[in-house]
Amino acid sequence: GQQVMQIPQYQHVQEGEDFTTYCNSSTTLSNIQWYKQRPGGHPVFLIQLVKSGEVKKQKRLTFQFGEAKKNSSLHITATQTTDVGTYFCAGLNAKNSGGSNYKLTFGKGTLLTVNP
Amino acid sequence: KAGVTQTPRYLIKTRGQQVTLSCSPISGHRSVSWYQQTPGQGLQFLFEYFSETQRNKGNFPGRFSGRQFSNSRSEMNVSTLELGDSALYLCASSLWGPQGGYEQYFGPGTRLTVT
Numbered sequence: 094g095q096q097v098m099q100i101p102q103y104q105h106v107q108e109g110e111d112f113t114t115y116c117n118s119s120t121t122l123s124n125i126q127w128y129k130q131r132p133g134g135h136p137v138f139l140i141q142l143v144k145s146g147e148v149k150k151q152k153r154l155t156f157q158f159g160e161a162k163k164n165s166s167l168h169i170t171a172t173q174t175t176d177v178g179t180y181f182c183a184g185l186n187a188k189n190s191g192g193s194n195y196k197l198t199f200g201k202g203t204l205l206t207v208n209p
Numbered sequence: 210k211a212g213v214t215q216t217p218r219y220l221i222k223t224r225g226q227q228v229t230l231s232c233s234p235i236s237g238h239r240s241v242s243w244y245q246q247t248p249g250q251g252l253q254f255l256f257e258y259f260s261e262t263q264r265n266k267g268n269f270p271g272r273f274s275g276r277q278f279s280n281s282r283s284e285m286n287v288s289t290l291e292l293g294d295s296a297l298y299l300c301a302s303s304l305w306g307p308q309g310g311y312e313q314y315f316g317p318g319t320r321l322t323v324t
Contacts, residue, residue, distance in 0.1 A: 126312055135299055135315040136252070181252065185311055195311060196265050197242070201251035 095120050097184045099200030107208050112169040114203035116182035123195065125158055125165045128181040130202070136181060172207050179204045210235055213302050213316035221322045227288040230319045234281050234302030240264075241283040242313065243275060246297040258283055259305060287321075295323045 096119040106112050116125065124143040128136040140149055142158035142165060149156045155168045169176055179202040185195050214233045222228050234241050242265075243255040254267040258277035275285040281302070287294055297318045304310030 124311070128313075128315075135317050136301075136313070138312045138314065141312055183313070194264060195305075197254075197311065197313065199244075199252045199254065 095184065095186050095196065095198050097182060097198045097200040099182055099203055101203055102201065103204045103206075105206045105208065106172050108174060109171050112172050112176070112205055114167050114180050114182075114205075116165045116167075116184070116200050118163045118184045118186075118198075120163070120184075120186060122162050122184040123187055124185045125162075126183045126185065126197070127156060127165075127167055128183065128199075129178050130181065131178040134178075169205075172205070174207050174209050177205060177207050210237075213300060213314055215298075215300050215316040215319050217319060218317065219320045219322075221324065222290050223324055224290055224292060226290050227286060228290060228321065229284055229286045230298055230300075230321075232283045232285075232300030232302075232316060234283070234300075235314055238302035238304050238314070239281055240303045240305035241277055241281060242301045242303075243283070243285050244299045244301065245269075246299055246318070247295075252299070255285065290323045292323050295321060297321075 098117045100115050126141045127139040130136040140156050145162050146160045147158040153170045157166045181202040183197050183199045185197050216231045240259045242257040245253045256275050257265040261277045272288045277283045297320050299315050299318045301313035301315045303313050
């Protein structure tokens with residue numbers, strides 16, 4: 094079945110440093126989504142990438158979708174303590190040729206901690 | 210719009226008992242998914258319901274079951290509880306329409322402790 098691998102599992106940075114998490118799928122994806130879960134909270138949808146090679150920015154966060162639509166990355170510039178949390182990617186795949194049934198597979202997430 | 214709500218928020222049960230968790234999706238959302246989250250295993254997909262039908266299923270034993278009602282509200286049931294079932298159970302709803310809307314909106318979760 095479809096697998097979504099995410100690395101690294103943990104990342105500790107000093108405030109102000111950059112951070113990147115990578116996501117790789119075993120199959121070509123229809124789209125990829127990113128979520129953030131703060132400690133003690135629940136995952137919150139951040140963004141969705143659909144097109145091959147797509148790049149989207151949200152303030153200090155940059156999201157990329159690979160040309161082959163099998164990998165993605167999230168880069169945070171100049172981390173802040175408010176960035177602490179676990180970042181999940183989730184790959185969407187069509188289950189049938191007609192594309193009427195999709196399956197979303199989450200990666201295991203990257204836990205980011207920031208030292209102030 | 211009101212967000213996804215889950216009840217109860219906290220639950221303590223003993224081994225062998227059964228439990229039912231409830232989820233009310235965002236109004237208009239037809240897809241409801243359930244996830245189990247533990248520190249060691251991350252987010253594990255249990256099942257997804259769409260228009261009262263189970264459309265996708267994860268790799269969990271038959272003790273885990275669910276259903277969805279005509280108003281899109283969903284319940285999941287765990288029978289014969291085991292210690293390893295202690296986890297945060299998250300429900301997520303999505304629009305899942307012809308135009309897209311596949312992003313998941315998560316509820317606050319139900320923290321289940323099995324003793």
